[in-house]
Amino acid sequence: MSTIQTDLPKTAASQQTTCSFDESDTRADDMRDQLDAWVADLAELTDDAQASEQFQQWLDVQSKFHDYSARNTLLIQLQCPEATKVAGYNTWQEEFDRQVQQGEDAIWIWAPIITNKCPKCGNSPSYHANTECEYDEAEPDNWSRGLVGFRPTAVFDVSQTEGEPLPDLETKTHGEADGLVEDLLVATDDIGVDATIVDPEEWTHGSARGVCERRSVTTTNPIVEVVDRDNRADLARTLIHEFAHALLHFEPDFDEETSCLEVEAEAVAYIVSRHFGLDPDNSAFYLAAWDDDAPETLHDRLDRISATAADLIDTVEE
Numbered sequence: 001m002s003t004i005q006t007d008l009p010k011t012a013a014s015q016q017t018t019c020s021f022d023e024s025d026t027r028a029d030d031m032r033d034q035l036d037a038w039v040a041d042l043a044e045l046t047d048d049a050q051a052s053e054q055f056q057q058w059l060d061v062q063s064k065f066h067d068y069s070a071r072n073t074l075l076i077q078l079q080c081p082e083a084t085k086v087a088g089y090n091t092w093q094e095e096f097d098r099q100v101q102q103g104e105d106a107i108w109i110w111a112p113i114i115t116n117k118c119p120k121c122g123n124s125p126s127y128h129a130n131t132e133c134e135y136d137e138a139e140p141d142n143w144s145r146g147l148v149g150f151r152p153t154a155v156f157d158v159s160q161t162e163g164e165p166l167p168d169l170e171t172k173t174h175g176e177a178d179g180l181v182e183d184l185l186v187a188t189d190d191i192g193v194d195a196t197i198v199d200p201e202e203w204t205h206g207s208a209r210g211v212c213e214r215r216s217v218t219t220t221n222p223i224v225e226v227v228d229r230d231n232r233a234d235l236a237r238t239l240i241h242e243f244a245h246a247l248l249h250f251e252p253d254f255d256e257e258t259s260c261l262e263v264e265a266e267a268v269a270y271i272v273s274r275h276f277g278l279d280p281d282n283s284a285f286y287l288a289a290w291d292d293d294a295p296e297t298l299h300d301r302l303d304r305i306s307a308t309a310a311d312l313i314d315t316v317e318e
Helices: 027-051 053-062 070-079 089-096 180-186 232-249 258-275 283-290 294-300 302-317
Strands: 098-100 107-116 145-157 161-163 172-174 194-198 210-215 222-227 279-281
Touching (some): 027 283, 027 294, 027 302, 053 283, 180 232, 210 232, 222 232, 232 258, 258 294
Antiparallel strands (some): 107 145
């Protein structure tokens, strides 16, 4: 997939070095002011991202993919664990100008059958004719349409196709990590997480670049896994993002929407990355994709975001 090239202004992070707060008398206030300013900066960038032509193009593409039921999602994962976006053969051709490559095996899912439905027995006209249902108050052509069953249908993952690229809002971080990955791993005991960097050949979480999952049996800590990559700055940002989930969301509030949790974690990653002199490019697009109200969510959760970022910064620097 191609990465969207944005017209948004680059953040100051790409020109800055690691921040320092040397004056002990004002350190706490200086840190709080700086972190809050970065949240406000990210909110402004997210506002711009939501209004951009590139983001609207991305939304248009996403709207053409169907949401699948839990059983279809399971079927897809069982047949093609690395699948990220699936669509039918003709849909890839007509909607996305992409062609399924020769020799690719179909992924089979259940597709709903929508047709005229008997108001009494719920069958389609052909099945209704072979039942004992005596409904005859209206002709089948006048029955309301509805779900009468499911049939196997073939879909293909984007990795099985070739053609026009899909717009991608994937976040990448740039800059000199200067041992930050190693410092983050050293700090895991103090942060209270178990973290592992996994070889790409052994990665089992599809297109995700990091996960924060189950509690460890031996330590009771949340377990963070991130897929290894050459871009150490990006690897560090992913670690920070998943550490934020561990600190903020490991005992989830089930009333919380996933989009809001992602906004908080990405905002923390953005702030901490900037503190250490990195440039978390496209974070604004990431937040816009997760939450239509991202700028408001950022400001509403300012204290949680800033406090968590400050804690991570302090722990890593110590």
